[in-house]
Amino acid sequence: MEYLLASAIGAMTAAGIYLLLRQRTFPVILGISMLTYAVNLFLFASGRIAINLPPVLLNKTPTYTDPLPQALVLTAIVISFGMTAVVVLMGLGAYLSARTDHVNLNEGQDDNAEAGK
Amino acid sequence: MNHWIIAPVLLPALIAAVIILAARYQVALQRVFSVASTLGLLGISTGLLIESMSGRIGVYELGNWPAPFGIVLVLDRLSATMITLTSALAVAVVLYAIGSGWDKRGHHFHALFQFQLMGILGAFLTGDAFNLFVFFEVLLIASYGLMIHGGGAVRLRAGVQYVLYNLLGSTLFLFALGTIYAVTGTLNMADLALRVAELPADDTAMIRVAAILLLLVFAVKAALIPLHFWLPATYAEAPAPIAALFAVMTKIGAYAIIRMYTLVFGPDVMVTADIIGPWLMPAAIVTLVIGMVGVLGATHLGRLAAFAAVGSMGTLLIAVALFTPQATTAALYYMIHSTLAGAALFLVVDMVRARRQSEDDAIASRPAIAQNGLIAAYFFATAIAMAGMPPLSGFLGKLLVMDAVRAHDLVWVIWAAILIGSLIAVVGFARAGSMVFWKVETQPEDATPDAGPGTPPAALPFVATGSLVAGIVALTVFAGPVTAFLSDTSAQIFDRQSYIAAVMETPRAIEAENLPLEGTKK
Numbered sequence: 200m201e202y203l204l205a206s207a208i209g210a211m212t213a214a215g216i217y218l219l220l221r222q223r224t225f226p227v228i229l230g231i232s233m234l235t236y237a238v239n240l241f242l243f244a245s246g247r248i249a250i251n252l253p254p255v256l257l258n259k260t261p262t263y264t265d266p267l268p269q270a271l272v273l274t275a276i277v278i279s280f281g282m283t284a285v286v287v288l289m290g291l292g293a294y295l296s297a298r299t300d301h302v303n304l305n306e307g308q309d310d311n312a313e314a315g316k
Numbered sequence: 317m318n319h320w321i322i323a324p325v326l327l328p329a330l331i332a333a334v335i336i337l338a339a340r341y342q343v344a345l346q347r348v349f350s351v352a353s354t355l356g357l358l359g360i361s362t363g364l365l366i367e368s369m370s371g372r373i374g375v376y377e378l379g380n381w382p383a384p385f386g387i388v389l390v391l392d393r394l395s396a397t398m399i400t401l402t403s404a405l406a407v408a409v410v411l412y413a414i415g416s417g418w419d420k421r422g423h424h425f426h427a428l429f430q431f432q433l434m435g436i437l438g439a440f441l442t443g444d445a446f447n448l449f450v451f452f453e454v455l456l457i458a459s460y461g462l463m464i465h466g467g468g469a470v471r472l473r474a475g476v477q478y479v480l481y482n483l484l485g486s487t488l489f490l491f492a493l494g495t496i497y498a499v500t501g502t503l504n505m506a507d508l509a510l511r512v513a514e515l516p517a518d519d520t521a522m523i524r525v526a527a528i529l530l531l532l533v534f535a536v537k538a539a540l541i542p543l544h545f546w547l548p549a550t551y552a553e554a555p556a557p558i559a560a561l562f563a564v565m566t567k568i569g570a571y572a573i574i575r576m577y578t579l580v581f582g583p584d585v586m587v588t589a590d591i592i593g594p595w596l597m598p599a600a601i602v603t604l605v606i607g608m609v610g611v612l613g614a615t616h617l618g619r620l621a622a623f624a625a626v627g628s629m630g631t632l633l634i635a636v637a638l639f640t641p642q643a644t645t646a647a648l649y650y651m652i653h654s655t656l657a658g659a660a661l662f663l664v665v666d667m668v669r670a671r672r673q674s675e676d677d678a679i680a681s682r683p684a685i686a687q688n689g690l691i692a693a694y695f696f697a698t699a700i701a702m703a704g705m706p707p708l709s710g711f712l713g714k715l716l717v718m719d720a721v722r723a724h725d726l727v728w729v730i731w732a733a734i735l736i737g738s739l740i741a742v743v744g745f746a747r748a749g750s751m752v753f754w755k756v757e758t759q760p761e762d763a764t765p766d767a768g769p770g771t772p773p774a775a776l777p778f779v780a781t782g783s784l785v786a787g788i789v790a791l792t793v794f795a796g797p798v799t800a801f802l803s804d805t806s807a808q809i810f811d812r813q814s815y816i817a818a819v820m821e822t823p824r825a826i827e828a829e830n831l832p833l834e835g836t837k838k
Contacts, residue, residue: 219484224476227480228480231480231483231484231487234484234487235487238487238490238491238494239490241490241491241494242490242493242494242497244494244498245494245495245497245498246497246498247498267497268494268497271446271493271494271497274446274450275490278450278453278486279483279486281457282453282456282457282479282483282486283483285457285460285479286476286479286480286483289460289464289472289475289476289479290476292464292467292472293469293472293473293475293476296467296468296469296472297469297470297472297473299473302476302477302480303477
């Protein structure tokens, strides 16, 4: 279980970083989504992996699974979802107004964009 | 429990909601609400500052949950200073935005502005590391909206880059917090300080990784080389009032470094003592040099102001990286100064832009702008402050920083970087100022004096910028009392025990009842 989770997080992080380096809006956004999935799983695992245990304290069972990481992950999911929506819209707006989806701003492109304004 | 501590977070949140719901289409009403809220915030934070002067650390337990089980807001001298600085800056910025008409160039300026303030003030007040992340996101998502306020292809593209950079920073922040939680089982800063100090000396690899990850996150915020790439384009392309407000956003990174690396990973905590300062110091020196060279090399006023902001972060972080009370006092003084001066510089740049054809801010000779003399005087004053020349507070701040590094190994490198950096900045500012304000193109005979399209001859922008300049002058004149207060502040920062005692005042009463709190953990 630990190996499966750890390798899944690692693979998603690697894929996310690879996509980020593509420097075009769509792959970069996909890469960021990959990274947020990876970090959500990572946060989830930070409370230790416990299977079939309640996330609350009960008198009958002496063990439980840590509920706090689940709350943290929930917050992180909501935030990353909102952020991804924002960046998709901004990326679309930038593409439609500048006719280029490169993420980096270099001088030549800046000048073209300014001339087209 | 002092309920005023949460007011700086609640007030802008409520006002922003009211603006969106009730005053969506009435700009005049939005302005009234926004100014009233900002003035209210200034009043509240001044009150909190006066209260913090007593030296007592105020703790606000949300939902009355005792720390470390609930989230706490903590008011000490450092956070009180920061929220007062932010609210004062916000008043000047909102007045400028109204006076220059920036708030009418798109929708929801004032609502986003209030949300931004809520995030910044919350980040300064919170005593919980995950809550710090949440407030970072609040201020970031508001800043994304503000950054692209008014639209335009170049601004949108700079905005996309800014958002992507900060999304990466947020992801890194979550990785760091996950690691910290996995090692210590808590995210409350005071509790973390206790647990990190108790870690066994042979099991520190994870917490060291987490400490460095967290430092990277804050370095992105503070625009430390080599993580500064988002800043010049963002600050130069953002609407000027927003760039002026962003002057305090880089300071949040510096604040978070001071807070986390004195309280949790303090200089006397063995596990991380040897990694933070030695890494931060060279990066800060390079940041200072790159910023100042950028000032000299800038071809546009917006870039000039942005690189001046980078350079001032370098000076600030040199003082932060020492982690001694004297250096922290110098860092705090320089932080107040560079926030005011950086913001004023962006507003001056915007006044030039507003009076030129098609908002051009190139450092080149153009037809003379309206009110050339007054704007040139403002530029002169802020340039003196940013470059750290006497008689303004930048000079005193640099002197304090240089005095504080006297005992450091790299003292000659630091002194050389600060002094040569100042010289380069002076040359850069002098060149820009003389090109823009003195070497104006003479008009052809038939041309009417060019006042720029739609120049508002309003007094409000001058009042707003003037109030920031007056703030710099006041910081210089009252340098004695201010440094005395800041020296108390840094004494309080380095007195970790009193912070921990104030937050954890219910001394683990619940653990005493022997509930199986450790559960599945060993």
